[in-house]
Amino acid sequence: xxxxxxxxxxxxxxxxxxxxxxxxxxxxxxxxxxxxxxxxxxxxxxxxxxxxxxxxxxxxxxxxxxxxxxxxxxxxxxxxxxxxxxxxxxxxxxxxxxxxxxxxxxxxxxxxxxxxxx
Numbered sequence: 001x002x003x004x005x006x007x008x009x010x011x012x013x014x015x016x017x018x019x020x021x022x023x024x025x026x027x028x029x030x031x032x033x034x035x036x037x038x039x040x041x042x043x044x045x046x047x048x049x050x051x052x053x054x055x056x057x058x059x060x061x062x063x064x065x066x067x068x069x070x071x072x073x074x075x076x077x078x079x080x081x082x083x084x085x086x087x088x089x090x091x092x093x094x095x096x097x098x099x100x101x102x103x104x105x106x107x108x109x110x111x112x113x114x115x116x117x118x
Contacts, residue, residue, distance in 0.1 A: 005044050008033075009051065012058075027062045030055065 008030065015023045034041050034055075045052035 005041075012055075024062070027058055031059050031062065034059065 008026070012023070012026055012030070014020075015026060042052075045055065
């Protein structure tokens with residue numbers, strides 16, 4: 001099941017040293033391995049208590065960050081839009097400073113038909 005644990009730990013240490021954005025996916029992988037192969041991982045980490053404590057700390061930190069991220073997204077979704085935010089669905093066309101001044105702005109072009117795709 002877990003054949004490359006030493007390589008995974010070495011990769012984790014390397015990513016930490018380089019402050020790599022790949023730390024998160026690796027920690028998500030380690031979390032899943034810890035869930036799926038809990039007994040085997042405990043046997044492997046029994047020899048190095050410091051490493052075991054570091055991994056547990058990192059996984060707990062990842063869980064806290066994930067929870068915080070989910071709560072932040074949920075609060076943004078629940079927050080009503082500001083009063084000054086335009087409602088683009090019902091917006092009326094405005095003239096652009098880049099458009100020619102004598103060209104009328106119409107919401108739809110009469111007589112236009114989109115070409116049919118074969």
